[in-house]
Amino acid sequence: MFDDECKGKDSWPELVGGEGKVAAATIERENPLVNAYIVIDGYDSVIENFCCNRVWVWVDKEHGIVIQTPIIG
Template sequence: MSSNLCSGVGNKLAWPELVGEQVSVAVATIHRENSYVQPVVIPEGIPLISLEYRCDRVRVWVEGSIVSRVPYVG
């Protein structure tokens, strides 16, 4: 997760404070703090996801309705 790789997509690239938060709060926070990226909610246990690195995406991993991993750009 390199900040140089995604320069120009806002100042905030990771949200460690959202682990344990409700997914709706996390998505709203990400939108508010970096309007250049789109949060994508992914349930834990999904076996296949795209491995491409995208500077306009934040994966938000969830267990139920709770964020389970640090969301970050990529």
């Protein structure tokens, strides 16, 4: 999944279970080469192409809690 051309930290498993907004800020702070986008599971859709400067932060609709490991892509 992770492209050799991508730079910096590429996944954040430690953010699962935390608040989506905090997770997005943490991701962008830990890897300033990426933009983190909050995506509501079951509600929002995403582009499926791979991109080194993008991280989807999947959250549950009810509480905004991160439900899967955010990774570059």
